[in-house]
Amino acid sequence: MIFKSAKINAFRTWGLLLTMLGMGLMVLGTAGIVFWGHAGKVFAAVGLVIGLIAMMASLAIYFWAGMLSTSAVQVDCPECGKLTKMLGKTDRCMFCHTILTLDPNQANTTSSQLKAHSTPPSPSDTDHGMSSNS
Numbered sequence: 609m610i611f612k613s614a615k616i617n618a619f620r621t622w623g624l625l626l627t628m629l630g631m632g633l634m635v636l637g638t639a640g641i642v643f644w645g646h647a648g649k650v651f652a653a654v655g656l657v658i659g660l661i662a663m664m665a666s667l668a669i670y671f672w673a674g675m676l677s678t679s680a681v682q683v684d685c686p687e688c689g690k691l692t693k694m695l696g697k698t699d700r701c702m703f704c705h706t707i708l709t710l711d712p713n714q715a716n717t718t719s720s721q722l723k724a725h726s727t728p729p730s731p732s733d734t735d736h737g738m739s740s741n742s
């Protein structure tokens with residue numbers, strides 16, 4: 609489901625996962641001292657270092673996502689009508705996961721066609737659809 613969400617949401621999910629992982633490792637490392645005494649100290653040190661790195665990485669991802677979201681384009685999703693943010697020319701809606709695009713060459717459905725048939729094109733095809741590059 610992570611790869612099927614909007615890019616900004618995916619970044620947030622990964623940031624959250626890394627934070628949880630880092631915190632979990634740090635807690636486990638500390639628990640290692642409690643359970644194994646001296647022998648656990650090496651385990652604790654490794655856990656703390658890896659946990660710290662994971663937390664730093666998650667911080668970087670959050671920061672990056674924040675930078676990206678300032679340059680994201682706000683659009684009204686034609687499917688669900690909510691205001692969503694797009695990264696790049698093609699991204700998924702944050703709410704209904706419909707693929708949206710700003711590039712008319714990649715869009716295989718125009719808005720008038722969308723109104724005629726209310727069903728969207730199948731999302732899996734539009735990702736790689738390098739349709740007709742001269």
Ligand SMILES: [Zn+2]
Nearest residue numbers: 685688701704
């Ligand atoms: Zn939508």
